[in-house]
Amino acid sequence: xxxxxGLPGYKGEAxxxxxxxxxxxxxxxxxxxxxxxxxxxxxxxxxxxxxxHVVLKLKNGYNVGIRITPSTRIExxxxxxxxxxxPPPPPExxxxxxxxxxxxxxxxxxxxxxxxxxxxxxxxxxxxxxSVVPELAEIAQIEAKILFSLFSENITPKHWRQIAEExxxxxREGVEGVVIAHGTDTMGYTAAALSFALQNLPVPVVLxxxxxxxxxxxxxxxxxxxxxVKAAAYAPFAQVAVAMHADFSDKTILLHKGTKxxxxxxxxxxxxxxxxxxxxxxxxxxxxxxxxxxxxxxxxDPKRELVLKPKFEEKVALVKFYPGMNxxxxxxxxxxxxxxxxxxxxxxxxxxxxxFEALKRAVRExxxxxxxxxxxxxxxxxxxxxxxxxLLALGVIPLEDMLPETALVKLMWVxxxxxxxxxxxxxxxxxxxxxxxxxxxxxxIGE
Numbered sequence: 001x002x003x004x005x006g007l008p009g010y011k012g013e014a015x016x017x018x019x020x021x022x023x024x025x026x027x028x029x030x031x032x033x034x035x036x037x038x039x040x041x042x043x044x045x046x047x048x049x050x051x052x053h054v055v056l057k058l059k060n061g062y063n064v065g066i067r068i069t070p071s072t073r074i075e076x077x078x079x080x081x082x083x084x085x086x087p088p089p090p091p092e093x094x095x096x097x098x099x100x101x102x103x104x105x106x107x108x109x110x111x112x113x114x115x116x117x118x119x120x121x122x123x124x125x126x127x128x129x130x131s132v133v134p135e136l137a138e139i140a141q142i143e144a145k146i147l148f149s150l151f152s153e154n155i156t157p158k159h160w161r162q163i164a165e166e167x168x169x170x171x172r173e174g175v176e177g178v179v180i181a182h183g184t185d186t187m188g189y190t191a192a193a194l195s196f197a198l199q200n201l202p203v204p205v206v207l208x209x210x211x212x213x214x215x216x217x218x219x220x221x222x223x224x225x226x227x228x229v230k231a232a233a234y235a236p237f238a239q240v241a242v243a244m245h246a247d248f249s250d251k252t253i254l255l256h257k258g259t260k261x262x263x264x265x266x267x268x269x270x271x272x273x274x275x276x277x278x279x280x281x282x283x284x285x286x287x288x289x290x291x292x293x294x295x296x297x298x299x300x301d302p303k304r305e306l307v308l309k310p311k312f313e314e315k316v317a318l319v320k321f322y323p324g325m326n327x328x329x330x331x332x333x334x335x336x337x338x339x340x341x342x343x344x345x346x347x348x349x350x351x352x353x354x355x356f357e358a359l360k361r362a363v364r365e366x367x368x369x370x371x372x373x374x375x376x377x378x379x380x381x382x383x384x385x386x387x388x389x390x391l392l393a394l395g396v397i398p399l400e401d402m403l404p405e406t407a408l409v410k411l412m413w414v415x416x417x418x419x420x421x422x423x424x425x426x427x428x429x430x431x432x433x434x435x436x437x438x439x440x441x442x443x444x445i446g447e
Contacts, residue, residue: 008044012051021076028078031066093141098176098233100140106150107183107209133222140233152183157312164197164310177204177232184209191258192409195240195433202304206232208243211269220269227253227283237297245269255281259406259435276401311416316340318408321351327358340368340411344404349380350387363395370397372404400436
């Protein structure tokens, strides 16, 4: 690190080249190399980067790294201030608009680039989000709160409880909707958790994230947030939903049921898809119109009294079966005091018969064992083949078309409500939040 030189992250050849022209971070730099000219603002480098590149932020908003060679010409053509984030003051609230609280938990939607490491880090507060998306002032009266700033892979069931309790407190104060800014990687898990923890909802609870940080020209942060706030304020449903891009364009936001949604792509903006269910609704960003896509939804009713059940049992495992899996893995969970195991089996719900003895022992010792499928679409049916029927006879519980992630969260929630095995089994197979459907209809895959 070269903080004292005004060139953090630079070292070696690149540092010497910049020192020769008395450059500092924020200066306007021109680099000519192999007949190509680059002009942009000098920005810091990752401390883990090499010593041969200079990084500029171009006028189009993208960053470019240029390798320095003996023939490379570097010029300082203007001085500038060091990059800093200074959001404008938030617009005034309109008293005639519905009240929506935006709870920030972190993730890319509330992140900036960390030039120390070159990674994206949590930085924006919920107030920052509001102030840099002034369009929100025309949609709702926004109350912004930062609950914590975590990448979603660091969120645990303890955080689900905090989010549920915070959400419930605002709903009981009379807001028309709640938006939760969340990292996309585990947003499906949190959406499922809130679907079970927040029962009898009177208003929408909408989780929202972004695939690309706000400093990128292709960022989906603002459009997703606008769609989420619009849905929270005006949507006719009162359920937990996930709001993200419907496709490559910036025209439509889809609202997915919190128990039937999965992140399906690492980087696409339309990464979230409803699985074994239609999306709940769609929102046209140009007109603001909200169109329900299913008749099966709970209607908004401000008079309805919320029921909060935020306890989760963390000693539940999700185990993906694979050919040759060592059944000792299952024994380890039993020996470690786990109370539930969700199996992600093959096809209609199968695992190798070499796992049977370990499963029999688990059930015998009071561990609830349930079956989901590794297949994305379709449902478990363990009555078709002998292998499945044998698993049923062992006491493995089929979970219909429930997503493995949702099944894990639900079993955690169920065991947070009761320690009685038979009662827990009954709750596990009861449909609380559209986590499974009574039958699978022939639909086009992915819709």
